Amino acid sequence: MTTAPREESWLDTPARVSWRAYGLALLPLAAAGWLPWWSAALLCVLYGLAVRWPRWEEGRLLLSLLVVGGAAVALAPAALAQGRAALVGLALHYLALFFVVLALNWSAGRISDGVRRSRSALLPPLLIGLLAPQPGLLLALAGGLLAIPGRDERMGSRPQQPTSRVWWAAGAALVALLIFSALLPRQAVNWAALGGPTPPPALQTVPPPNQPPPPYLAQTLPAPSMPGIELPFQFTIGNVFLPIDAILLGGLLLLLAGGGLMLRLRKQEGGRLRPTELLMVAGLVLTGALWLAAGVLLSGGGGGGSAAAQAAPPGTGNALAQLLGNITGRRQIDISAVGQVLLWLSLVMLFALAALLFWLNWVHSREKVMEGKVVPNLMDDPTAPAPPPLHRVRLAYRQAEEALRQHGRGRMAAETPAGYAARLSSFDAVLAGPLDTLTRAYAPVRYGGRVTDEDAEQAEAAARELAAVLPDLPPPQGPADDSTSDHKDVP
Amino acid sequence: MTDSPITQPFARSILHNIARVLVGKAEVSGLALAGVLAGGHVLLEDAPGTGKTMLARALAVSLGLTFTRVQFTPDLLPGDVTGVSVYRPTSGEFQFVPGPIFTGVLLADEINRATPKTQSALLEAMGEGQVTESGVTHTLEQPFVVIATQNPIENEGTYRLPEAQLDRFLLRLSVGYPTLEEEVRMLARLQGQHPIYALTAVAAPGELLAARRAVQAVHVSEDLRRYMASLAARTRTHSAVALGGGPRASLALQGVAQALAWMEGRGFVTPDDVQRAAPGVLAHRLSLRIEARLQGVPAEDVVREMLRSEPVPVESGHAQAGAVTLR
Numbered sequence: 001m002t003t004a005p006r007e008e009s010w011l012d013t014p015a016r017v018s019w020r021a022y023g024l025a026l027l028p029l030a031a032a033g034w035l036p037w038w039s040a041a042l043l044c045v046l047y048g049l050a051v052r053w054p055r056w057e058e059g060r061l062l063l064s065l066l067v068v069g070g071a072a073v074a075l076a077p078a079a080l081a082q083g084r085a086a087l088v089g090l091a092l093h094y095l096a097l098f099f100v101v102l103a104l105n106w107s108a109g110r111i112s113d114g115v116r117r118s119r120s121a122l123l124p125p126l127l128i129g130l131l132a133p134q135p136g137l138l139l140a141l142a143g144g145l146l147a148i149p150g151r152d153e154r155m156g157s158r159p160q161q162p163t164s165r166v167w168w169a170a171g172a173a174l175v176a177l178l179i180f181s182a183l184l185p186r187q188a189v190n191w192a193a194l195g196g197p198t199p200p201p202a203l204q205t206v207p208p209p210n211q212p213p214p215p216y217l218a219q220t221l222p223a224p225s226m227p228g229i230e231l232p233f234q235f236t237i238g239n240v241f242l243p244i245d246a247i248l249l250g251g252l253l254l255l256l257a258g259g260g261l262m263l264r265l266r267k268q269e270g271g272r273l274r275p276t277e278l279l280m281v282a283g284l285v286l287t288g289a290l291w292l293a294a295g296v297l298l299s300g301g302g303g304g305g306s307a308a309a310q311a312a313p314p315g316t317g318n319a320l321a322q323l324l325g326n327i328t329g330r331r332q333i334d335i336s337a338v339g340q341v342l343l344w345l346s347l348v349m350l351f352a353l354a355a356l357l358f359w360l361n362w363v364h365s366r367e368k369v370m371e372g373k374v375v376p377n378l379m380d381d382p383t384a385p386a387p388p389p390l391h392r393v394r395l396a397y398r399q400a401e402e403a404l405r406q407h408g409r410g411r412m413a414a415e416t417p418a419g420y421a422a423r424l425s426s427f428d429a430v431l432a433g434p435l436d437t438l439t440r441a442y443a444p445v446r447y448g449g450r451v452t453d454e455d456a457e458q459a460e461a462a463a464r465e466l467a468a469v470l471p472d473l474p475p476p477q478g479p480a481d482d483s484t485s486d487h488k489d490v491p
Numbered sequence: 492m493t494d495s496p497i498t499q500p501f502a503r504s505i506l507h508n509i510a511r512v513l514v515g516k517a518e519v520s521g522l523a524l525a526g527v528l529a530g531g532h533v534l535l536e537d538a539p540g541t542g543k544t545m546l547a548r549a550l551a552v553s554l555g556l557t558f559t560r561v562q563f564t565p566d567l568l569p570g571d572v573t574g575v576s577v578y579r580p581t582s583g584e585f586q587f588v589p590g591p592i593f594t595g596v597l598l599a600d601e602i603n604r605a606t607p608k609t610q611s612a613l614l615e616a617m618g619e620g621q622v623t624e625s626g627v628t629h630t631l632e633q634p635f636v637v638i639a640t641q642n643p644i645e646n647e648g649t650y651r652l653p654e655a656q657l658d659r660f661l662l663r664l665s666v667g668y669p670t671l672e673e674e675v676r677m678l679a680r681l682q683g684q685h686p687i688y689a690l691t692a693v694a695a696p697g698e699l700l701a702a703r704r705a706v707q708a709v710h711v712s713e714d715l716r717r718y719m720a721s722l723a724a725r726t727r728t729h730s731a732v733a734l735g736g737g738p739r740a741s742l743a744l745q746g747v748a749q750a751l752a753w754m755e756g757r758g759f760v761t762p763d764d765v766q767r768a769a770p771g772v773l774a775h776r777l778s779l780r781i782e783a784r785l786q787g788v789p790a791e792d793v794v795r796e797m798l799r800s801e802p803v804p805v806e807s808g809h810a811q812a813g814a815v816t817l818r
Contacts, residue, residue, distance in 0.1 A: 398806040413802040416762040446805065448710035448759035 018149070021051050024108055026143025028064075030125035031100050033132025034093075039071035040136070047108060051147075057112075059280040061105045066283030068097045069290050084297075091294035095247065098287065100128050111147050119148065247298065251291030258284035392456035396463040397442040400434075403463075407470045417442055430469050434462035497521065498756035501702050502528070504693045508553040512687050513542050514680060515673030519664050522747070522771050523550055523638075525754060527699070528706050529746030531661020532617050532637040534602075534652075534775065539642055541666040547598045547638040548687055554699055555692030556595025556634065563605035565648060569612030573622045574629070587624060592616050593631060595696060599639035603649045610656050613637065617659040634699050654734065654778060661743045662768075663775035702753075709749040710759040714804035719744045719765055725797045726777055731788060734778035743772045762803045770794045 025048030032040040043064055050057035072094040079086040103124035110121030122144045129137030262281045265273055273281070401411055404424070411420045421439045425432035441459035497503045502524060509520045523546060526533040535543040544560075551558040561572060574590035591597065592613070602610060616622050617637055622629045639660070641652070657663070669677060680686065720741050727735030745760075747768035752760045774790035783793070 394806060401806060411805065414799050416766060416803050417805055418761065418763045419766075443761050444757075444759060446712070447715060447761050448712045 020146045021112065021149065022048055023143035023146030024048070024051050024111060026139045027108055027111075027125055027147075028104060028140070029136030029143070030129040030140035031097075031104060031132075032136035032140075033129065033134040034097055034100055035068070036071050036074070039067050039074075042067045043104075050108070051112070055274070055276050059276050059283075060108065061101070062280040062283035062287075063276070064101045064105060064283075065098070065287045066279055068094070068101050069283065069286035072097070072290055073286075088297050091297040094290055095294050098291075103128060107144070111144055112149070119145070247291055248295035251288050251293075251295055254284055254288030254291055256288075258288055393441050393445045393459045396456070396459040397438055397446075400438055400463040400466045403467050403470055407473065408475060409470075417446075428473055430473070431466065434465040434469075437462040438466070496755045499754050501694060501698060502754040505550070505553045508690060508693045509546065509549040512549040512685075512690060513546055514677040515669050516542065516546065516666060519666050520546060520550070521751070521754065522662060522664055522768070525747050525750035525768070526662040526664075526771075527554070527634075527636050528702055528750040528753065529661060529743070530634075530703055531743060531746065532639070532659060534657070534660040534663040535638065535640045535666060536643050536663055536775075537640075537666045538644055538668075541668060543640040543666050544598065544600055545687060546666060547596070547640065549690060550638065551596035551598065551636075552687070552690045553693050554596065554634075554636075554696070555694050556636070556696055556699070557632075558596045558598065559591040559594040560598040560600060561591050562600050563602045563609070565604060565606060565650075567605045567609045569609050570624075572609065572612050573616065574624060576625045585625065587627065587629065589629070590622075592622060593629075595632065595634060596636045596638060599637055601641060602639040603641040603652055605650065607650050607653055607656075610650065610652060614656060614659060634696060634703070654776075657775050658737070658739055660775065662747065662771040664771050706746070706750045706753045709752050709757070711745055711749065712759070712804075715748075715760055715762065715765060716745070718762065718801065718804050719748070722765070722769060722773070722797060722801055725801060726773055726794075729793060729797065731780055731783040731793050732777050733780045736773050736776040740773055740776050744768055747772055762805075766798050769798055773797075 025044050028040055028043035028047055031043070035043070046056065046060060046063050046067065050060040056063070072090060075090055076087070079090040107121040107124045122141055125140050125144060126137070129140060258281055261284055262273075265277050265281070397417075404410060409424055409428075411417075415423070417439045421432075421435040425435055438459050441456070441462070497506055502521075505524055506517065506520055509524075510517065513520060523533050523535070527550065533547075535546060537543055548558070548560075561567075570590065572590050572592050574588050574593065576585040576587050578584075579586050599613070616631060616635070620631045620633065620635055622631065637660075642649075723736050723738070723741040723744065725735075726732055726740065729735065744765060748760045748764040751764040751767055752758075770791045773794045777790045777793060779788065779790055779793065
């Protein structure tokens with residue numbers, strides 16, 4: 001099947017960023033203690049590319065997952081040779097890495113957005129680095145600090161996206177699930193026994209040359225016996241809904257998401273996937289597959305099952321598993337009914353999240369169809385949370401500029417906002433009012449002043465007014481003026 | 492002046508005062524005042540009789556500074572400007588007699604009629620605010636402003652200002668001929684006694700110093716600094732330019748842009764300020780190639796062409812990708 005080449009998108013245009021922004025490429029070094037050196041280096045390259053190219057930034061998370069998944073796959077043969085304990089350790093390590101990658105990506109996004117209190121975005125890398133300390137952590141923190149944009153370099157067009165609410169809900173559900181899982185009884189699954197018999201020490205303690213032993217290998221070392229921890233109470237549950245089930249479910253969802261993403265990308269204009277998009281799909285699919293594999297391994301797959309796991313003597317396996325296995329409660333509280341309710345609630349929440357995603361997708365598609373353009377009109381989206389006034393004004397201006405450009409009234413690259421407004425107003429008097437309001441609100445925001453909510457509302461109203469009057473305007477007079485990057489003489 | 496964007500009271504009163512003498516020259520008066528507010532010196536270049544001297548005098552009087560006019564001639568010596576040490580037989584010592592440069596505003600009229608040696612006598616004073624004579628350095632009072640005029644038409648008996656001297660001037664402005672209506676108004680206004688004699692100061696020297704401090708506090712965004720630096724750098728690589736502006740040009744551009752913003756009551760500089768200031772700040776610092784000079788290309792046009800091709804930092808949506816990302 002032959003397909004037409006896809007239109008060049010702004011995502012393929014290199015971003016104009018300060019050299020300091022490339023400090024973000026050092027951020028993955030915070031996780032260098034968790035990863036083989038080559039995958040940490042790959043992550044650095046990926047983060048560097050994401051600074052320069054919006055297309056790579058779009059796929060940063062999924063591509064990071066691909067790199068981490070690749071690292072796990074590459075380590076699997078060595079772990080397999082060491083026995084099932086090492087394999088289970090690798091599975092646990094991979095699951096931890098998944099969250100490490102999420103946290104790093106979140107931090108990178110916060111830093112590059114230049115939102116207020118950007119320095120707080122360095123906390124996750126710091127925590128990640130402290131859990132597996134190595135000198136790269138200092139470089140990562142220095143790079144992160146360097147990459148924090150100045151007040152004037154902030155991208156005003158990056159307020160919270162409409163989908164951010166979905167991510168908040170998903171995050172809240174995940175946290176709730178984790179808290180709930182922490183309170184679950186240990187009798188159902190003996191974590192300490194999941195590793196099975198401890199392999200001979202000679203096989204476990206040989207780290208790769210010039211490389212500190214990965215945490216998962218360190219965890220498989222025989223740990224000294226730990227005293228049991230007795231909690232005041234512990235829950236017991238009959239019908240078990242364990243994190244392992246969630247892992248399996250998560251793996252399935254990720255696989256489905258990978259398929260969905262593939263279908264959606266193929267539906268786009270041109271139909272041919274770009275290399276980055278292919279890699280993104282691959283990252284999602286590999287992550288789903290690895291989650292499934294980890295879930296199977298952790299649930300005692302391979303014939304052992306939970307029963308075999310429970311039968312294993314306490315005191316074997318990694319230190320964390322041993323600690324968890326030694327937790328007991330003085331009083332047992334049966335929360336089977338609560339567990340059932342939570343299970344159903346989780347499922348309902350999952351479906352609600354899926355429905356919300358579909359709805360947002362539908363709203364977005366409808367906007368695109370109605371406006372015949374790809375510009376996200378966040379301003380009119382009732383579901384979008386109100387971003388700060390500074391962002392609102394810049395976003396309103398950018399959308400107005402984009403709308404004007406699509407109607408053949410684009411700003412010339414060397415034209416100032418005031419000059420642009422004056423030129424358009426001289427041709428179309430109806431544009432004078434809203435453009436003046438918008439420019440007045442925009443200049444202090446963009447060039448160093450302050451702005452209030454009222455200004456932001458006025459700017460948004462002016463942008464809406466512009467969008468409303470533009471379709472009724474005749475084609476622009478004088479020379480074509482839809483170039484934003486190339487110079488044309490001012491008429 | 493009703494439609495003037497100048498809202499800062501100090502600047503407004505000065506410009507209003509100048510407008511009593513000079514008809515229809517609000518733009519050049521505003522730029523000249525911006526140059527003074529930015530702590531610089533101004534070179535007024537135009538044909539005879541366009542009001543250069545009048546603008547300089549009106550500005551000096553309005554600012555309330557001491558004012559000295561020196562008519563530059565070929566036989567003028569450096570000591571005639573800076574001052575000389577005179578031997579006093581009674582005390583048996585040399586005593587420094589300050590020259591006309593020890594003033595608030597020095598009007599160097601027809602500066603290009605003096606020899607380069609005399610022109611260069613102003614370098615130290617304009618750059619560092621001091622005069623060195625017989626090994627002794629004398630500090631000039633502050634504020635100290637040089638407003639020079641020159642006629643670009645005549646070549647006979649004139650000496651072109653050297654690049655180093657030109658670079659000391661923050662701005663080079665052209666007053667330009669008035670329009671027909673403006674000239675009619677001017678005739679009516681100047682029918683009797685010239686209003687320059689009735690002009691009084693509307694500010695005190697201390698106010699100018701305070702205004703300069705306020706101008707320095709005007710915010711300049713990082714993007715605009717980059718924009719100004721790019722403009723200055725472009726002057727060094729332009730095909731028509733043999734020698735472009737140095738870092739002093741960027742500093743001058745920033746200072747004048749800050750002053751223009753302050754005069755309009757803004758606490759921040761916009762690209763419009765930069766574009767408005769650029770021709771006056773950059774053009775006289777450019778040394779054009781012989782081809783361009785033979786074609787009669789004015790340096791101001793070269794600067795305007797640069798302004799038309801240098802992208803202005805606005806939003807990053809289309810021209811500068813990297814805005815809304817799917818995250």
